[in-house]
Amino acid sequence: MGRESRRVAQGTDMRTILLNPGPVSLSESVRHAVARVDLCHREPEFFDLQDGVIAGLLAVYQNDPALWSAVLVGGSGTFALEAMMASLIPADAHVLVLENGVYGERLSRIADIHGIHNHALKAAWGDEIDLQAVADLLASGDFSHVLAVHHETTTGRLNPVDKIASLCSEFKVQLLLDTVSSFAAEAIPFEQQSLQAVAVTANKCLHGIPGLAMVLCRNESLAQGIKPRSLSLHLPDWAQHQAQQSTPFTPPVNAMLGLRQALKELKKQGGWKARRSRYRKLAGRVAETCEKLGIKQWLPADASSCVLRSYHLPAGLTYNELHDGLKQQGFVIYAGQGDLANHLFRVSTMGEISDYDMARLEQALISVISG
Numbered sequence: 146m147g148r149e150s151r152r153v154a155q156g157t158d159m160r161t162i163l164l165n166p167g168p169v170s171l172s173e174s175v176r177h178a179v180a181r182v183d184l185c186h187r188e189p190e191f192f193d194l195q196d197g198v199i200a201g202l203l204a205v206y207q208n209d210p211a212l213w214s215a216v217l218v219g220g221s222g223t224f225a226l227e228a229m230m231a232s233l234i235p236a237d238a239h240v241l242v243l244e245n246g247v248y249g250e251r252l253s254r255i256a257d258i259h260g261i262h263n264h265a266l267k268a269a270w271g272d273e274i275d276l277q278a279v280a281d282l283l284a285s286g287d288f289s290h291v292l293a294v295h296h297e298t299t300t301g302r303l304n305p306v307d308k309i310a311s312l313c314s315e316f317k318v319q320l321l322l323d324t325v326s327s328f329a330a331e332a333i334p335f336e337q338q339s340l341q342a343v344a345v346t347a348n349k350c351l352h353g354i355p356g357l358a359m360v361l362c363r364n365e366s367l368a369q370g371i372k373p374r375s376l377s378l379h380l381p382d383w384a385q386h387q388a389q390q391s392t393p394f395t396p397p398v399n400a401m402l403g404l405r406q407a408l409k410e411l412k413k414q415g416g417w418k419a420r421r422s423r424y425r426k427l428a429g430r431v432a433e434t435c436e437k438l439g440i441k442q443w444l445p446a447d448a449s450s451c452v453l454r455s456y457h458l459p460a461g462l463t464y465n466e467l468h469d470g471l472k473q474q475g476f477v478i479y480a481g482q483g484d485l486a487n488h489l490f491r492v493s494t495m496g497e498i499s500d501y502d503m504a505r506l507e508q509a510l511i512s513v514i515s516g
């Protein structure tokens with residue numbers, strides 16, 4: 146039976162904390178903002194909201210609006226990836242895809258579906274990307290673009306996108322990144338000329354709700370005149386409408402209401418660097434508790450993102466037993482994917498998680514694992 150089809154009673158006397166890598170536990174003010182008003186997407190109030198969200202997204206990493214656009218699209222993170230690739234990669238491109246997990250493999254799949262000529266440099270899930278091999282492949286002159294995942298959520302590995310961007314700049318190759326599970330919490334090398342676009346979703350490190358996908362891209366990449374490969378995911382069309390207080394299709398209005406509030410909170414809390422510090426602290430606390438209980442981390446801490454860490458399953462406990470025991474105490478953890486399902490579990494500390502929640506989590510881990 147798949148995990149999705151199993152039902153486990155959830156504690157009702159407490160808030161359930163999501164430790165899966167998005168959607169996240171919301172702050173009360175974001176939850177309230179999502180449903181506070183009814184908005185028609187053809188009224189000026191909506192366009193003010195849309196403008197505010199676009200400006201707020203560009204402000205997260207101080208992207209200059211004269212050089213960068215934030216384009217909003219309805220859908221999940223995969224929609225952002227597909228929109229980015231279908232809209233910004235020209236027909237004659239040769240793309241090098243860096244794979245070391247599920248999401249790198251997904252990039253290759255999207256490229257295949259859209260008839261984008263691609264070659265994958267494959268590492269085993271969780272392994273490092275071989276930067277020398279990347280340099281050698283780029284030096285061959287065979288590639289015009291590189292596609293990479295920043296935080297490979299499959300295992301928690303943080304790929305070295307700063308070094309990848311430098312190599313791309315050196316060899317005059319364009320870089321497009323999946324930053325779906327890192328945007329707003331990890332450093333992104335926007336200053337590198339090679340970096341053309343990043344794909345983002347509202348419901349991970351930004352602390353919004355699902356339904357809104359975004360691509361931050363250089364204005365020059367939008368203006369390449371690429372023939373549409375999709376009606377609903379063609380970014381220049383969305384961008385053109387959004388620049389003129391319009392929208393081509395019905396957008397996820399309520400997800401935008403939530404994200405406007407979430408962006409305000411991010412700024413108030415000190416921006417992405419403060420979020421990274423907070424996530425690091427929480428991830429460290431979980432790791433410490435696990436270590437005391439004899440549970441080993443899958444990757445060294447310094448190879449992991451601040452967002453999520455993977456752990457070996459405790460001896461004598463299946464994933465389902467661990468998951469269900471924690472869920473009964475108000476915490477939802479996440480399984481490994483594919484062949485890793487029977488070997489690891491994942492804990493993400495994104496979202497609205499208080500110190501009190503963390504203390505409860507520590508007790509829950511102790512009671513389920515050693516109890």
Ligand SMILES: Cc1ncc(COP(=O)(O)O)c(C=O)c1O
Pocket residue numbers: 166221222223224248294296297298323324325326346
């Ligand atoms: C790095 C990464 N890329 C892409 C996705 C796909 O996002 P979605 O499931 O929202 O389509 C995820 C989802 O967890 C992710 O972590």
